[in-house]
Amino acid sequence: MQKSREDRQAAAPDYHVDRQVGFFLRQANQRHVAIFTNAIGDKLTTTQWSALSKLKEIQPCSQNQLGRETAMDVATIKGVVDRLVKRGFVATAPDRNDGRRVVLSLTEEGLAVIAANVGAALVATEGTLAPLTSGERMMFLELLQKIC
Amino acid sequence: MQKSREDRQAAAPDYHVDRQVGFFLRQANQRHVAIFTNAIGDKLTTTQWSALSKLKEIQPCSQNQLGRETAMDVATIKGVVDRLVKRGFVATAPDRNDGRRVVLSLTEEGLAVIAANVGAALVATEGTLAPLTSGERMMFLELLQKIC
DNA sequence: TAAAATTCATTCGTGTACAAATGAATATGA
DNA sequence: TCATATTCATTTGTACACGAATGAATTTTA
Numbered sequence: 620m621q622k623s624r625e626d627r628q629a630a631a632p633d634y635h636v637d638r639q640v641g642f643f644l645r646q647a648n649q650r651h652v653a654i655f656t657n658a659i660g661d662k663l664t665t666t667q668w669s670a671l672s673k674l675k676e677i678q679p680c681s682q683n684q685l686g687r688e689t690a691m692d693v694a695t696i697k698g699v700v701d702r703l704v705k706r707g708f709v710a711t712a713p714d715r716n717d718g719r720r721v722v723l724s725l726t727e728e729g730l731a732v733i734a735a736n737v738g739a740a741l742v743a744t745e746g747t748l749a750p751l752t753s754g755e756r757m758m759f760l761e762l763l764q765k766i767c
Numbered sequence: 768m769q770k771s772r773e774d775r776q777a778a779a780p781d782y783h784v785d786r787q788v789g790f791f792l793r794q795a796n797q798r799h800v801a802i803f804t805n806a807i808g809d810k811l812t813t814t815q816w817s818a819l820s821k822l823k824e825i826q827p828c829s830q831n832q833l834g835r836e837t838a839m840d841v842a843t844i845k846g847v848v849d850r851l852v853k854r855g856f857v858a859t860a861p862d863r864n865d866g867r868r869v870v871l872s873l874t875e876e877g878l879a880v881i882a883a884n885v886g887a888a889l890v891a892t893e894g895t896l897a898p899l900t901s902g903e904r905m906m907f908l909e910l911l912q913k914i915c
Numbered sequence: 916t917a918a919a920a921t922t923c924a925t926t927c928g929t930g931t932a933c934a935a936a937t938g939a940a941t942a943t944g945a
Numbered sequence: 946t947c948a949t950a951t952t953c954a955t956t957t958g959t960a961c962a963c964g965a966a967t968g969a970a971t972t973t974t975a
Contacts, residue, residue, distance in 0.1 A: 636820035646915040672784035719923040759910040767794040867953040
């Protein structure tokens with residue numbers, strides 16, 4: 620039987636935001652970002668790091684494709700790439716086969732900054748998962764992936 | 768023995784951003800926000816909802832206190848509260864005992880909008896956890912809380 | 916092939932998120 | 946009590962995050 624609107628309102632007193640998944644997800648993400656920011660040396664954000672790392676795997680590729688691979692909106696990936704270009708980590712070039720596309724690739728500096736920070740990135744991952752045992756980490760990662 | 772910088776660089780090829788907790792946490796949060804936005808009727812964001820719900824529990828309280836209770840920066844909570852005030856959901860008043868503080872409280876409209884959306888908030892929580900079984904949900908929430 | 920649909924990149928507007936700095940008010944301690 | 950420290954709220958600047966709109970280029974399909 621479907622709950623009526625009144626039933627739900629009656630249940631309101633029992634509602635606690637700070638027991639909802641969304642509340643925890645936001646905080647967990649915040650904590651990870653803080654840990655990452657602290658661990659990384661070259662003033663790179665988590666999203667910039669995602670873009671750089673993924674670009675290394677799939678370069679050369681278009682901007683939108685990089686966005687898709689890193690779960691970033693077209694508007695978001697644009698800003699991220701712009702900042703990485705400005706800092707000299709990413710290079711852009713027109714696509715000869717497709718006049719719409721901008722081809723992205725890593726520069727020498729981009730490759731260098733990745734190499735210099737992989738360690739810190741792993742430390743950040745470790746720090747985020749620190750409160751969990753080895754078994755808990757595996758379980759948690761598995762469940763977390765399911766709700767992505 | 769401490770890993771040298773070279774060792775870490777050598778390990779770089781095995782590194783995959785899309786297998787790190789941070790990558791999943793960001794995406795899971797994004798998915799939840801999308802589900803919540805879709806479920807809610809009155810154009811409320813997840814953070815606005817957190818502020819409203821928490822305020823109902825602890826009102827009257829100062830702006831910074833509400834921020835602390837909802838894990839929001841002083842600058843962040845200011846923006847959130849400003850928007851809620853502008854929409855008539857939250858009222859502000861000077862604190863008689865403390866000249867620095869602004870006392871926040873819910874208006875009638877604020878209480879009404881909470882009552883009208885508790886159901887949708889629960890639906891959003893349900894939707895976010897939908898890929899998990901009942902047992903998995905309990906386990907996941909427990910582990911998630913540990914890394915907040 | 917011509918029209919319709921899709922894709923790419925860009926721009927605008929709104930809303931978190933946080934570091935850092937500021938000034939006013941209150942609390943603390945010597 | 947008076948100087949120091951803390952707290953509160955605000956402001957500035959930078960960086961995601963996404964909906965929505967735009968125009969150019971490409972693909973699909975009728």
